[in-house]
Amino acid sequence: MLGTCTPFLSLGARLNLKLEPRIHSATKLFSSGYTSEINKSFGFSEKSSKLFPSKSLNHINPRNLHTSLTNYKKYKKSRLEQFKSKFVSAEDLNKRPSDLEIAKKGLPPNQPTLQGRIERDRRHMFHQMDPKHGYWTNKPVPVMEQMKIEMRSNPKKLLTQSFQIVKGEVEKWTDEVKGGEYNVNKNLREAFVRPGQRNKEWGFQSELELDEWIVTRDSDWGEGYSSAELKMNSAGTGAVFSGELSTRVPADGRTEEAGYVNIASVTKRKSFGRMKLLNHWDNYTHLTMNIRGDGRKYLLNLKVKRDLDITWDDRWHYPLYTRGGPYWQYVKIPFSKFIFGYQGMIQDRQQRVPLRIMQGMSITLKDKITGPFQLEIKDISLHNDPFGDDEHFAYEFYKVPNFWIGL
Incomplete structure (x- = not known):
């Protein structure tokens, strides 16, 4: 037994x-x-x-x-039930936490909807559907959809506004032609930059110049508690980027890390909404700045125009070390020193920043230190100093197999 x-x-x-x-x-x-x-x-x-x-x-x-x-x-759920659980019904897409739940958990007030969370958390190895990953302040509506809505409401007003927009764009194009935007001789003269020549790209001496920059924080998307603003200093000689950085993580069950603020340049446009590339950067060797910091480490990010969706997040980075105190600091950075990264991660296969397709730049603070910050900026300029930097690219090129990095 x-x-x-x-x-x-x-x-x-x-x-x-x-x-x-x-x-x-x-x-x-x-x-x-x-x-x-x-x-x-x-x-x-x-x-x-x-x-x-x-x-x-x-x-x-x-x-x-x-x-x-x-x-x-x-x-145990059947395969059909498991398949249906991966989809969200249309009536649930606009749902968000209630005001009572936000107050009880101490969440940031502007919590995203369920659709916003899905768009922000969506990741694919070989495809990117949204260039901003769902982080839109005013998401553009397709032209045809907008025209259908306005045609139903007031077709006469739509036709009048359409002709006015076309007229304004034609006037912009005329000014570009008169100003020599398409003049070959003028462009050739500007292409030859003398050694030691400087060109101020962005100034910070007026409110109109401050409108060329956009301030973003983690609290804008309901993913943190940081605050920041960009305003003129008391003397009117520059702008002050200041606020409070908070590394407190919201208890929303989704956010894993918090604490960042950023200012980014507005993409310049030509007539008919065409992007204006900063291709004149290719004639210079250094990026210069006049700043007065607080001792913190910021991050400079260069953005270039990319056509393929999987390369939309390509950036070139360089740390900006500031000194605390009352004195201004002159920063001179060779373009050969910028490091290639993708979505904030340094890549094994490095390459020099392609200045011919430059689109804009941004300044980020994310040093994981809770507390106030202040960065005063007088100008951001370009400098041609061929004798100050004889390197094409400052970092080593590693031989990495293509299948390691998906190229």
């Missing part, structure tokens, strides 16, 4: 189940020949009496041995 129970006991030990009391009671009932009582002892119903067709415990099916009160197979 003990020999017949040994396989069952070893199986129960391997499953780490507490079956000893039921095994002893089942052994006594087995010696009496009561198969139905054995089924009740193990928690099986009378319909499962076929599990014990004879007086040998070797016929027990190990798949049915469990001590839980519920059957896993009974509550």
